[in-house]
Amino acid sequence: MAEHIVPTRVYYTIFAILMLCTYLTVRIAFFDLGPLNVVAALTIAVLKATLVVLFFMHVKYSTKLTWAVVLGSVFWLGILLALTMSDYLTRAWRTYG
Amino acid sequence: MTTALVPARHYLNDGYGIKSWLLTRDHKRIALLYLAGVTFFFFIGGAFAVLIRLELATPVGDLVSDETYNKLFTMHGVMMVFFFLIPAIPSVLGNFLVPIMIGAKDLAFPKLNLASWYIYMLGAAFTTYAIVTGGLDTGWTFYTPFSTVASTSAVIPAALGIFITGFSSILTGLNFIVTIHRMRAPGMTWFRLPLFIWSHYATSLIMVLGTPVLAITILLVAAERVFHFGFFDPAVGGDPVLFQHLFWFYSHPAVYIMILPAMGVISELIAAFCRKPVYGYPFVAFASLAIAVLGFLVWAHHMFVAGISVYAAMIFSILSFLVAIPSAVKVFNWTATMYKGSVSWQTPMLYAIGFIGLFTIGGLTGLFLAAVGLDIHVTDTYFIVAHFHYIMVGGTIMAYLGGLHYWWPKISGRLYNEWLAKVSALVIFVGFNLTFFPQFILGYLGMPRRYHAYPPEFQVLNVLSSAGASILGVGYLLPMMYLTWSLRYGRLASANPWGAVGLEWNTTSPPPTANFAEPPEVTWEAYDYGSPAVVEHV
Numbered sequence A: 001m002a003e004h005i006v007p008t009r010v011y012y013t014i015f016a017i018l019m020l021c022t023y024l025t026v027r028i029a030f031f032d033l034g035p036l037n038v039v040a041a042l043t044i045a046v047l048k049a050t051l052v053v054l055f056f057m058h059v060k061y062s063t064k065l066t067w068a069v070v071l072g073s074v075f076w077l078g079i080l081l082a083l084t085m086s087d088y089l090t091r092a093w094r095t096y097g
Numbered sequence B: 001m002t003t004a005l006v007p008a009r010h011y012l013n014d015g016y017g018i019k020s021w022l023l024t025r026d027h028k029r030i031a032l033l034y035l036a037g038v039t040f041f042f043f044i045g046g047a048f049a050v051l052i053r054l055e056l057a058t059p060v061g062d063l064v065s066d067e068t069y070n071k072l073f074t075m076h077g078v079m080m081v082f083f084f085l086i087p088a089i090p091s092v093l094g095n096f097l098v099p100i101m102i103g104a105k106d107l108a109f110p111k112l113n114l115a116s117w118y119i120y121m122l123g124a125a126f127t128t129y130a131i132v133t134g135g136l137d138t139g140w141t142f143y144t145p146f147s148t149v150a151s152t153s154a155v156i157p158a159a160l161g162i163f164i165t166g167f168s169s170i171l172t173g174l175n176f177i178v179t180i181h182r183m184r185a186p187g188m189t190w191f192r193l194p195l196f197i198w199s200h201y202a203t204s205l206i207m208v209l210g211t212p213v214l215a216i217t218i219l220l221v222a223a224e225r226v227f228h229f230g231f232f233d234p235a236v237g238g239d240p241v242l243f244q245h246l247f248w249f250y251s252h253p254a255v256y257i258m259i260l261p262a263m264g265v266i267s268e269l270i271a272a273f274c275r276k277p278v279y280g281y282p283f284v285a286f287a288s289l290a291i292a293v294l295g296f297l298v299w300a301h302h303m304f305v306a307g308i309s310v311y312a313a314m315i316f317s318i319l320s321f322l323v324a325i326p327s328a329v330k331v332f333n334w335t336a337t338m339y340k341g342s343v344s345w346q347t348p349m350l351y352a353i354g355f356i357g358l359f360t361i362g363g364l365t366g367l368f369l370a371a372v373g374l375d376i377h378v379t380d381t382y383f384i385v386a387h388f389h390y391i392m393v394g395g396t397i398m399a400y401l402g403g404l405h406y407w408w409p410k411i412s413g414r415l416y417n418e419w420l421a422k423v424s425a426l427v428i429f430v431g432f433n434l435t436f437f438p439q440f441i442l443g444y445l446g447m448p449r450r451y452h453a454y455p456p457e458f459q460v461l462n463v464l465s466s467a468g469a470s471i472l473g474v475g476y477l478l479p480m481m482y483l484t485w486s487l488r489y490g491r492l493a494s495a496n497p498w499g500a501v502g503l504e505w506n507t508t509s510p511p512p513t514a515n516f517a518e519p520p521e522v523t524w525e526a527y528d529y530g531s532p533a534v535v536e537h538v
């Protein structure tokens, strides 16, 4: 398989964005956004993870099969989160005992 | 049938000495390294079971203290689940057979394969260290908050051991997936694959998708013990039930890591000893994938009494019932395969028949447990213990032993004593049922699991169970002895002693290091008993 050559400029740019995001996460933590605290932190985290997967892990330049594996994994994480939330979001309504 | 003599050069005599084994990259030798590992831990786990059944022979807790008893059932569970049941079939039989069955020289990543064995042994070393330095008393499930704040036993080394071993599972799964995709011989299309391969493919998906979740969860438990993070501690905003969600997200599918490869073995055995193609091949193949996927959607049936939402419980209950469909497809299709087959009752077939019966009982009682109302009645009773032993011991171990007997001539180049083997299969079947059937009744009557003492009215059934366990123990020691004996004194096996179809029977017993004298080309369908191309081969 021919390796896609990525210019180092891309890596430095992504690294800078990641650092910026980290700074943002720290700054946001000083504001109380109420229920949006978690949303804000997780949005930034997901953005960072996506950048790492796409560029540092070269998924952006990879075959369709690699994409299928990545999306499949994200989908499986979705199963874990969605079905777990089916408990947490409805637990207040009624539990056994 | 060709009565090929043992080849002059094969994988067992291709290099001698300890280094040729410990640094091997041959999947067949790595399979034997795994065989040594899982057999060792099986007997360690079995020793704990012996002590448990001895304690329970009398109602009063007299043999061991309550705390020691907690450690006994925990270490029995941990050893059996993580170091025997999960690796047993994929890492021993799968490792040996996946490349041969698809006509490949080896797995896609031979060094990674060897690495996975070392990782397994390293993980086992950590957990063994936990056992000898105070033991573990959390139950194999590591439930919080007990495991994070209350237990004074060696939780951290045990957790690290399981974390480490997880990676051997992930690497094995990865290796199988890539191998099955990329290394099939010319002509070996997806629908010509033996069902053993389909089931190992499905198993590998679970290993790759599920194991990381367990690894990180168990690491969180260790981290929480050390740093008091509070993931699972309500005092600082955590939730102990979150641990159960994360734990069972892997640990329910883990049951399918144990049972799917077992089902693959059974498909091979039934076809070979009925001399017929497996009835409804594509349905059995896709049932494996369906079980793998559905298996990820049912985990909270372990948590109906843990304080989860009623509505979530309903969803998980319905989804749990769905798993019965692909499981039943398999059982019905095996039965249909036997119909009008020319059945021969050799040892592996006895195990296969045993598997079908015991798996059916285990599976059907699983439906009881998927029903929320009934589950609440029997949660944490011996009913659960009986149910999962029917699946894991009656299912996985029966298939493992059946497969080990079926492929033993291929692995070792020797035949075992058929009469002794049949007697052992029967002893195991009787011993197993005597051990675990009374536990269904005990549980339904309300005997809770994980106690070292119980009310005297439960003694008769417990004595039956303990008696059965001693018979079962003999049944497991016998194959250990006659199979070892056969290595040196057994009659030499031909290339295809069963007259079976499949690429593994088209090479010598034992196979050469490269598996085949020349790369095979497949021109026949799976289990094509009776077709000229195949008859010529056997």
Ligand SMILES: [Cu+2]
Pocket: B251, B252, B255, B298, B299, B301, B302
């Ligand atoms: Cu389950």
